[in-house]
Amino acid sequence: xxxxxxxxxxxxxxxxxxxxxxxxxxxxxxxxxxxxxxxxxxxxxxxxxxxxxxxxxxxxxxxxxxxxxxxxxxxxxxxxxxxxxxxxxxxxxxxxxxxxxxxxxxxxxxxxxxxxxxxxxxxxxxxxxxxxxxxxxxxxxxxxxxxxxxxxxxxxxxxxxxxxxxxxxxxxxxxxxxxxxxxxxxxxxxxxxxxxxxxxxxxxxxxxxxxxxxxxxxxxxxxxxxxxxxxxxxxxxxxxxxxxxxxxxxxxxxxxxxxxx
Amino acid sequence: xxxxxxxxxxxxxxxxxxxxxxxxxxxxxxxxxxxxxxxxxxxxxxxxxxxxxxxxxxxxxxxxxxxxxxxxxxxxxxxxxxxxxxxxxxxxxxxxxxxxxxxxxxxxxxxxxxxxxxxxxxxxxxxxxxxxxxxxxxxxxxxxxxxxxxxxxxxxxxxxxxxxxxxxxxxxxxxxxxxxxxxxxxxxxxxxxxxxxxxxxxxxxxxxxxxxxxxxxxxxxxxxxxxxxxxxxxxxxxxxxxxxxxxxxxxxxxxxxxxxxxxxxxxxxxxxxxxxxxxxxxxxxxxxxxxxxxxxxxxxxxxxxxxxxxxxxxxxxxxxxxxxxxxxxxxxxxxxxxxxxxxxxxxxxxxxxxxxxxxxxxxxxxxxxxxxxxxxxxxxxxxxxxxxxxxxxxxxxxxxxxxxxxxxxxxxxxxxxxxxxxxxxxxxxxxxxxxxxxxxxxxxxxxxxxxxxxxxxxxxxxxxxxxxxxxxxxxxxxxxxxxxxxxxxxxxxxxxxxxxxxxxxxxxxxxxxxxxxxxxxxxxxxxxxxxxxxxxxxx
Numbered sequence: 001x002x003x004x005x006x007x008x009x010x011x012x013x014x015x016x017x018x019x020x021x022x023x024x025x026x027x028x029x030x031x032x033x034x035x036x037x038x039x040x041x042x043x044x045x046x047x048x049x050x051x052x053x054x055x056x057x058x059x060x061x062x063x064x065x066x067x068x069x070x071x072x073x074x075x076x077x078x079x080x081x082x083x084x085x086x087x088x089x090x091x092x093x094x095x096x097x098x099x100x101x102x103x104x105x106x107x108x109x110x111x112x113x114x115x116x117x118x119x120x121x122x123x124x125x126x127x128x129x130x131x132x133x134x135x136x137x138x139x140x141x142x143x144x145x146x147x148x149x150x151x152x153x154x155x156x157x158x159x160x161x162x163x164x165x166x167x168x169x170x171x172x173x174x175x176x177x178x179x180x181x182x183x184x185x186x187x188x189x190x191x192x193x194x195x196x197x198x199x200x201x202x203x204x205x206x207x208x209x210x211x212x213x214x215x216x217x218x219x220x221x222x223x224x225x226x227x228x229x230x231x232x233x234x235x236x237x238x239x240x241x242x243x244x245x246x247x248x249x250x251x252x253x254x255x256x257x258x259x260x261x
Numbered sequence: 262x263x264x265x266x267x268x269x270x271x272x273x274x275x276x277x278x279x280x281x282x283x284x285x286x287x288x289x290x291x292x293x294x295x296x297x298x299x300x301x302x303x304x305x306x307x308x309x310x311x312x313x314x315x316x317x318x319x320x321x322x323x324x325x326x327x328x329x330x331x332x333x334x335x336x337x338x339x340x341x342x343x344x345x346x347x348x349x350x351x352x353x354x355x356x357x358x359x360x361x362x363x364x365x366x367x368x369x370x371x372x373x374x375x376x377x378x379x380x381x382x383x384x385x386x387x388x389x390x391x392x393x394x395x396x397x398x399x400x401x402x403x404x405x406x407x408x409x410x411x412x413x414x415x416x417x418x419x420x421x422x423x424x425x426x427x428x429x430x431x432x433x434x435x436x437x438x439x440x441x442x443x444x445x446x447x448x449x450x451x452x453x454x455x456x457x458x459x460x461x462x463x464x465x466x467x468x469x470x471x472x473x474x475x476x477x478x479x480x481x482x483x484x485x486x487x488x489x490x491x492x493x494x495x496x497x498x499x500x501x502x503x504x505x506x507x508x509x510x511x512x513x514x515x516x517x518x519x520x521x522x523x524x525x526x527x528x529x530x531x532x533x534x535x536x537x538x539x540x541x542x543x544x545x546x547x548x549x550x551x552x553x554x555x556x557x558x559x560x561x562x563x564x565x566x567x568x569x570x571x572x573x574x575x576x577x578x579x580x581x582x583x584x585x586x587x588x589x590x591x592x593x594x595x596x597x598x599x600x601x602x603x604x605x606x607x608x609x610x611x612x613x614x615x616x617x618x619x620x621x622x623x624x625x626x627x628x629x630x631x632x633x634x635x636x637x638x639x640x641x642x643x644x645x646x647x648x649x650x651x652x653x654x655x656x657x658x659x660x661x662x663x664x665x666x667x668x669x670x671x672x673x674x675x676x677x678x679x680x681x682x683x684x685x686x687x688x689x690x691x692x693x694x695x696x697x698x699x700x701x702x703x704x705x706x707x708x709x710x711x712x713x714x715x716x717x718x719x720x721x722x723x724x725x726x727x728x729x730x731x732x733x734x735x736x737x738x739x740x741x742x743x744x745x746x747x748x749x750x751x752x753x754x755x756x757x758x759x760x761x762x763x764x765x766x767x768x769x770x771x772x773x774x775x776x777x778x779x780x781x782x783x784x785x786x787x788x789x790x791x792x793x794x795x796x797x798x799x800x
Contacts, residue, residue, distance in 0.1 A: 025626070062703055083709025094700045099722040112710040114718060 013039030013196035014073030014086060014163040016059055021068035023058060030054055030220035032068075036213070041190055041197040043211030043228055045204070047243060050217040052200040056166045059198065060089045072164060083112070088157040089166040092173065095153035096141040102128065102152050103137040109156035120159075127158040131185060147171075147178045154185065158193075165190075167199045171206070179203075183210050204244055208232060216240045270712050272624075275617020275637045278610045282683075285676055286647055289655025296505050296658040303502025311482075312490075312503075316510060319486040322400060322475075323468040326407035331461045333408075334415030335453055337560045339445065340553035341416070342423040353561050354420075357413035359568060362788030364741025365410070365473035366758050367781040370765070370773055371567030372397070372406050372478065374574040379770070381570060398480030406474040411464040413564050418463075422456035423449060441549050462522040469518060470648045473743045473758075477765065487511040488650045492747055501658055508654050515648060568781075575778025578771040589776070592760040596740055599674050599756060604736035606679035608728055611686035615694045623702060649677045649744035657748055670749035674756070678739035685738065686731030689795060693727040694720070726794050733791035737784040 015038040023030045030051045036042045044052050057063040058070060061082035069076050077085050088109075096105045103124055110120040128134055131151040141149055150170050157165055167186070171179045187210045190197055201207055207214060211228035216237060224237035231240055297304045341350070360368065374380050378396030386394040397405060426448060434444050472488040479485055485493070487507050494504040583589050618637035625634065656673060660666050701719050705711065710719060743758040750759040757780050764773040 060703075060707065062706060081709075082703075082706040087707075089703075089707055091703065094704065097701065097704070097719060097722075100718070108708050108710065108718075112708050113714040 012163060012194040015071075016164055016196060016198065017069075017071040018055070018058065019069040019071065021058055021065045021070060023054060023063060023065050025054075028220055032058070032222060034215055034222045034225060036196060036198055036215070038073075038196050039194045040212045041187070041199055041210050042213040042215055043207035044198060044200045044215045044217065045202070045207055045240070045243070046217030046223070051220045052217055053168055055217070056089065056168050056198060056200060059085075059164070060087050060166055061085050085164075086162045087164045087166060088160045088162045089168065090150065090153045090157060090170040092169045095156075095170075096149055098141050100140075101137065102133065102139050102141070102144070105141070105152055106156045106159055109160040123159045124155070127155040128152075130158060130189075131155045147174050147182060150174070150182060151185070154182075154189065158189065161193070163195050165195050165197045167197065167201075169200050169202065172202065179206065180209065186210060204232070214240075216243070218243070271613075271616040271620040272633075274613040275620075276633070278613035278617070279633075279636055281610065282680055285652060285680055288659060289647070289652040292655035292657070292659025293505050293508055296501050297509075300502045300505075303500075304506045307500075307503040307506035312506065312510070315485050315487055315490045315507070316514075318484065319469060319488075319514070322403050322407075322484075322486065323465050323471075325400075326404055326411065326468040327461055327465045329404055329408045330411035330464050331415050331457070333556075333560065334412050334419055334460075335457075337412070337556050338416045338419030338423060339449055339453070340556045341420055342449070343441075343549070343553055344557075353557065354417070356561060356564055356568075357417055358792075359785065360410045360413050360564065362737060362785050363568075363781055364743070364758060364784055365406075365471070366477060366743050366761055367571060367741065367777045367784070368409055368567055369406055369474055369477040370574075370761070370777040371571035371781075372402065372409060374570040374774060375566050376402075376405065381573075398478060399484045402478035402480065403471075403475055403484060406478055407468050407471065409564065409567055410474075411467060412560065415460050415464060416560070418460045419453055419456055422452050426452055441546065459522075462518070466515070466518050466522060470515060472648070472650055472747075476743070476747065477762070487514065488648060491650055491654050495654060495657055495748060501661075504654055504658065508651050511651055512647065571774070571777055571781055574771075574774035575781075578775030578778070580775050580778075583772060583775045588755070588760060592755045592757050593779075595671075595754060596756040596758075599671060600678075600736045600739040603675045603678040603739040604682065604732045606675060607682040607686050607735040607739075608690070608732050610679060611683050611690055611731060612694070612724075612728070614683075615687060615691045618691075619695055619698050623698075649681055649742070650748065652677050652680075653745040653748040667749060667751040667754065670746065670751065670754040673749050674739075674742075674745050674754075677745045678742050679735065681742070682731075682735035682738045685734045689731035689734065689791070690724060690727045693724055697723040730791045730795040733787045733794065737787035737791070740787070741780060741784050 016036040018032040018034050021030075021032045023032075028049065032051070032055055044055065046052050054063060058065055059072070061077070061080060061084075065078065070078050072086055096102075097108075100108075104114060106124045106127060107114055107116050107120065110116055110123065116124070125134075125137070128137060131154050133148060133151055133155065136144070136148070141152070144152070153170065171182045174182065183206060186197070186199075190210075199206075199211065207228055214224075214226055214228040214231045215222060216224040216231070216239065218239055223239045224231070226237075230236060341353070344350070373396075376382055376386075376397040378394060378398075380396070383394040383396070396402075430448055434448055439447070469486075470488065471486070472492070475484070475486045475489045476492065479489060487510055491504050491507045491511065494500045494507060614637045618634060621631065621634040621637065625631070630638075653673060656669075657666050660669060697720065701723075705715055705719060740756075741758060743762060746754075746756050746759045747762065750756065755763070757776060761773050761776045761780065764770075764776065
């Protein structure tokens with residue numbers, strides 16, 4: 001099984017590149033210099049505070065770099081506001097407006113004023129069907145389970161149809177089986193749409209399940225990059241092996257999952 | 262640095278709101294300074310023995326009022342906290358919340374109806390005293406009214422403080438066999454002492470800027486405070502130079518008090534939440550229970566008395582005729598329209614400041630706060646330093662040469678009351694806005710929801726209730742206010758409180774009582790609606 005060889009059906013994604021991007025929350029400085037291949041799912045891993053979410057926030061435009069350039073599909077997006085970037089992002093929580101129905105929450109992906117055309121309504125219905133939420137259009141977020149809420153967020157990603165998808169631990173609070181379902185949904189959506197996916201996770205098995213490439217961060221820097229499968233090999237980068245611990249290597253205990261803090 | 266594309270419109274709104282507030286306060290100061298400069302010797306010569314006497318009385322009555330409110334409140338609060346469950350306890354706590362909602366002029370009338378020369382108690386008091394009861398005008402009336410307002414407020418604040426004692430401490434005390442006296446000394450007093458400066462400071466501030474009570478119950482030059490003297494200088498003596506001097510003195514006084522209060526960490530807005538009684542593990546002895554019960558009953562009767570008197574006297578008035586009177590109808594309509602506009606303006610200004618503050622904080626990230634952000638943060642609070650009468654007096658002086666001051670009565674009433682209600686509105690709305698922003702900020706940025714769309718689709722649904730709370734509170738405050746309208750009111754622009762004052766002045770006591778009942782009930786309804794709306798949001 002070589003996930004890297006599983007080339008997406010459609011080449012629709014855009015490469016994401018951070019050129020000497022520096023950033024700081026005051027004390028700990030971050031410096032990113034890395035490229036994410038177009039139309040691939042890249043898992044981003046690393047200890048807490050290593051800058052995983054910060055990296056996504058820089059790409060999405062929620063944070064402004066001190067210096068350096070953020071390029072998406074070759075274009076410098078550094079001055080673009082988040083909504084103008086060719087990017088969708090799914091957060092760990094608060095992806096939905098609690099007072100708006102599922103349908104309206106998805107519809108916002110088409111029009112920020114919720115003025116939807118017939119075609120928009122059709123796209124929303126189609127997307128909700130795709131993520132398995134047909135029939136739940138009029139529900140409020142509080143009437144959904146945690147997994148269903150993230151499905152709504154994915155439906156909105158579908159109607160927005162941007163070439164880059166940023167996932168910031170969106171399934172971290174779900175149970176293992178549900179998480180696998182969601183990952184498979186992401187993988188199949190990716191197979192259809194072929195967008196570039198940057199996927200932050202704490203779970204090595206998540207990275208192994210859908211990750212094609214891997215970027216490992218440590219101490220606010222990119223410590224290692226490469227094909228995901230290689231990372232889980234005995235020849236994987238030393239820092240990554242230390243982070244993961246020995247459990248995942250060697251014998252057959254490949255499913256050992258440890259929550260890293 | 263967090264980007265928020267919608268931040269620009271929010272910051273613009275906040276800046277505009279700040280500019281409006283600055284204009285209101287700055288205009289008043291301009292009026293005062295221009296007037297003072299044009300008549301320097303007049304302003305200086307106003308420093309006469311009378312002025313000093315007024316200043317001294319202002320301080321003296323505030324000190325006495327504070328002592329008489331706060332010290333008994335300590336013991337009443339302790340008594341209530343020692344008995345967390347008894348029949349009627351919740352009712353008493355609700356009763357103690359009512360004075361906060363009652364317009365000062367309504368309370369003043371209630372107190373007069375009870376303790377006045379022709380009040381319900383004048384008969385019994387005359388018999389006890391052996392001579393005809395002289396009534397409670399002057400210092401005694403002012404003190405009773407101030408205690409009526411501030412005793413229950415202090416009780417609720419102290420009770421809140423006592424509620425912060427962890428249940429474990431009570432469990433421990435009970436295990437160690439602590440009696441009432443050591444428990445007070447070791448557990449209750451430390452908490453009360455910590456709350457004491459804040460509560461006392463707040464009460465002192467409220468008493469030093471009290472206008473309506475002193476105006477209606479002071480009853481003469483012997484019992485006049487600075488604020489009332491400003492009003493008299495402008496409305497009766499027409500002595501602008503004296504008004505300037507009095508106003509500057511008042512500003513200096515409140516400024517010093519607010520500085521001290523900020524040092525003490527007092528909460529200058531002063532609304533007390535209904536505290537939740539935690540379980541107590543100490544049971545009171547029989548003797549203590551008797552003492553506590555007496556305290557609670559006395560305090561309740563004292564607070565309930567003027568309200569009952571307002572009700573009885575009001576119902577005794579010829580309400581049918583009053584309702585038919587065109588002056589009453591006109592005043593009711595004016596009051597309603599002005600209060601509505603004022604509440605709208607207040608909520609709009611508050612929301613603008615709140616949004617700007619949040620947007621600036623997000624934009625800043627971890628950097629140091631700019632002056633603008635500070636202003637949006639504390640801007641609402643600073644208006645407390647400048648009492649409504651002072652703003653009114655400044656504008657009165659500024660505009661009297663240019664136009665007919667009575668023509669701008671409506672504008673002044675709406676603007677000043679809106680700004681005065683802002684600290685309350687901000688308090689009702691800010692936590693909800695900040696929490697909603699916390700949840701929605703990135704999502705809105707991502708989806709490009711900003712400006713009007715954001716207000717309509719995101720902010721309004723989550724802020725409806727807190728905004729309604731702020732609105733109702735601001736409306737109640739504005740409806741009951743007799744500060745600015747006392748300066749600017751005339752036959753052509755009369756609000757209910759102004760009409761009430763006029764009827765009192767012409768000794769039409771029954772009419773006044775009827776109007777007071779109407780006004781009191783409307784304000785109570787509004788404040789309880791505000792409370793209810795705010796509560797719904799929390800659950």
